[in-house]
Amino acid sequence: MIIDCDVHNDWSSADVLLPYMDPNFRDYFQRGEKPGPQGALPHAHRPWLHPEDFRRHDIKPESDDDHYKLMRQHLLDKYDITIAILTGEEALECSTLANPHYASAIARAFNDWLIHEWLPRDPRFKGSLLVAPQDPQGAAAEIRRLGDHKDIVQVLMSHGSYRPYGDPFYHPIWEAAAEVGLPIAIHLGGQGGINYQPIGGGPTTFYWTTHALLCQPAMSHVASTIAHGVFEKWPKMKFIIIECGIAWLPAILWRLDANYKALRKETPWLKRLPSEYARDHIRLTTQPLEQPARKEDLWHVLEAIDGRHVLMYASDYPHWDFDDPTQIRLPREWQEDIFYKNALQTYDRLPKLAE
Amino acid sequence: MGNSDGRKAMTRAASASRKPGRRRKQYACGPANLQPGERRLIEVDGKQVGIFNVNGEYYALHNRCPHMGGNLCAGPVSGTTLPAGPYQFVYARDNEILRCAWHGWEFEIATGICLVDPSIRARTYAVEVENGNLYLYI
Numbered sequence: 001m002i003i004d005c006d007v008h009n010d011w012s013s014a015d016v017l018l019p020y021m022d023p024n025f026r027d028y029f030q031r032g033e034k035p036g037p038q039g040a041l042p043h044a045h046r047p048w049l050h051p052e053d054f055r056r057h058d059i060k061p062e063s064d065d066d067h068y069k070l071m072r073q074h075l076l077d078k079y080d081i082t083i084a085i086l087t088g089e090e091a092l093e094c095s096t097l098a099n100p101h102y103a104s105a106i107a108r109a110f111n112d113w114l115i116h117e118w119l120p121r122d123p124r125f126k127g128s129l130l131v132a133p134q135d136p137q138g139a140a141a142e143i144r145r146l147g148d149h150k151d152i153v154q155v156l157m158s159h160g161s162y163r164p165y166g167d168p169f170y171h172p173i174w175e176a177a178a179e180v181g182l183p184i185a186i187h188l189g190g191q192g193g194i195n196y197q198p199i200g201g202g203p204t205t206f207y208w209t210t211h212a213l214l215c216q217p218a219m220s221h222v223a224s225t226i227a228h229g230v231f232e233k234w235p236k237m238k239f240i241i242i243e244c245g246i247a248w249l250p251a252i253l254w255r256l257d258a259n260y261k262a263l264r265k266e267t268p269w270l271k272r273l274p275s276e277y278a279r280d281h282i283r284l285t286t287q288p289l290e291q292p293a294r295k296e297d298l299w300h301v302l303e304a305i306d307g308r309h310v311l312m313y314a315s316d317y318p319h320w321d322f323d324d325p326t327q328i329r330l331p332r333e334w335q336e337d338i339f340y341k342n343a344l345q346t347y348d349r350l351p352k353l354a355e
Numbered sequence: 356m357g358n359s360d361g362r363k364a365m366t367r368a369a370s371a372s373r374k375p376g377r378r379r380k381q382y383a384c385g386p387a388n389l390q391p392g393e394r395r396l397i398e399v400d401g402k403q404v405g406i407f408n409v410n411g412e413y414y415a416l417h418n419r420c421p422h423m424g425g426n427l428c429a430g431p432v433s434g435t436t437l438p439a440g441p442y443q444f445v446y447a448r449d450n451e452i453l454r455c456a457w458h459g460w461e462f463e464i465a466t467g468i469c470l471v472d473p474s475i476r477a478r479t480y481a482v483e484v485e486n487g488n489l490y491l492y493i
Binding site for chain 1: 423424425426429430431454456457458459
C-alpha cells in the first residue's frame with residue numbers, strides 16, 4: 001500500500017480557472033498582465049529558472065485530458081498507488097502577488113476547479129485546499145467555505161512566505177484550519193514577489209545550489225510555529241512540510257532545544273522542548289530524499305528524531321526530482337510507516353484503510 | 356564526483372568496447388535513415404532500446420537510467436559545457452550527450468558513461484548498418 005503525499009495535477013493553460021474565477025477579478029485574469037503568454041498563471045516568478053525545465057522530459061501532455069491519462073500510466077497504475085494527495089502545480093504561486101484580494105480569488109478558483117474537475121475523476125484522489133497566506137482573513141474564509149469537503153485532506157500554502165508561519169499575522173489561518181479539523185501543509189514554492197527572502201544571506205546564483213538551499217524557509221517555519229506556540233494554541237494541529245528535504249531537521253531541533261533550555265523565558269507559553277512539539281505535530285514528506293554516499297547515514301541521523309514515525313512518502317510526480325517508490329530504499333522496518341501508516345495517522349480524513 | 360573525474364569522462368574517446376561479442380544479432384529498427392541528432396525508441400525481447408544517430412554514427416542504449424531507473428532515452432540530446440576555468444563557458448559535443456528524462460543526469464551516448472561520475476554507465480548495445488537497415492546486437 002502506498003499513499004503518495006505530493007502529486008501534481010497540472011493544466012495545459014491556467015485559463016481552465018476562468019469559469020471558476022470570481023467575477024470581480026475575471027477581467028484581471030483575462031486581460032491583465034501575466035508573466036507569460038495567454039494561459040500563464042498571474043504570479044511573480046522566482047529569479048531562479050530551471051535550466052532544463054522542472055518537469056520530467058518523458059511526460060508530455062498535449063491536452064488537458066492527457067494530464068490525468070499520463071498520471072495513471074506513469075504513476076497511479078504503474079506503482080499501484082492507493083491514495084494520491086493532489087497538490088496542484090503553479091497555483092501555489094498566488095502567494096507571490098502583492099494584491100491579497102486577487103491572490104485569494106486565484107486560490108478560490110483553483111479550489112473549485114480541483115473539486116469539480118479532478119477529485120471526481122479517480123477514487124484514489126484526495127485534494128489540498130489552496131490558500132493565499134498574504135491574505136489571512138481571506139484564507140480563513142476559504143477554509144470555512146470548503147474545508148468540510150469530504151475529499152479535502154489539508155490546507156496548502158507555499159513555503160516561500162512573507163513572514164515565518166508561526167507569526168500572529170497568520171493565526172486566523174491556523175484558527176480556521178483547527179476549526180474544520182484540517183492539517184496545514186506547506187509545499188516548496190512561492191520564492192518570489194512579496195516573498196522576497198527565500199534564501200538566507202541573499203539570492204544565490206545557480207538553480208542547483210538554490211534548490212538545495214530551499215530547505216531554509218522550512219527551517220524558519222519549524223522554529224516559528226513551535227516558538228509562537230501554534231501547537232499550544234491548537235493542540236491537535238499537524239503541520240506538514242512537503243518537498244523541503246528531511247536531513248536538516250535533526251540539526252535544527254538540536255539547536256532549538258539547546259537555546260530553549262537557556263532562554264525559555266522569551267516564550268513562557270511553551271511547556272515542552274521544541275523537539276517534543278516537532279515529534280507530535282510536524283510531519284515531513286520524503287522527496288527529494290537526500291542521497292548520502294552511504295545510504296544508512298541518512299537513516300541513522302533520522303533515527304534521532306524518530307524519523308520512522310514523522311516521515312511520509314511523496315513522489316513529486318511529474319517533476320525532475322521525482323522519487324520512484326521502488327528505488328528509494330527505505331529501511332525495511334520503516335517501510336510500512338513511511339509508505340502509508342504515518343499518512344493515515346496524519347490525515348484524519350483519509351479512509352482508515354483496512355490492511 | 357570531483358572535477359577531475361568529470362574531466363576524464365569528457366575526454367575519454369568513444370572507444371569503449373562495443374564489439375558484438377557473443378550477443379545475438381537482431382533485426383532491430385528498420386531503415387538506417389535517422390538524421391544526426393535523431394533517435395528511435397524500439398522494443399526488442401521486452402527491452403526498450405534507444406537508437407541514436409550521433410554525427411553519422413549509430414549507437415544504442417538501454418532505456419533505463421542506472422541512477423534511478425528513469426526513461427533515459429526519452430530525454431533531450433544536446434551538447435554540454437566542457438570543464439573549464441571559473442566563469443568560462445565552452446559549449447561543445449553537440450548531439451553527443453543524452454540527458455535522462457527524469458533527473459537530468461548526462462551520459463555520453465557513444466559509451467554510456469555518465470559525465471558527472473564515470474564509474475556509472477548506462478547499458479550500451481552495438482549497432483550495425485547493413486544494406487541500409489539497422490541491426491542491433493542484444
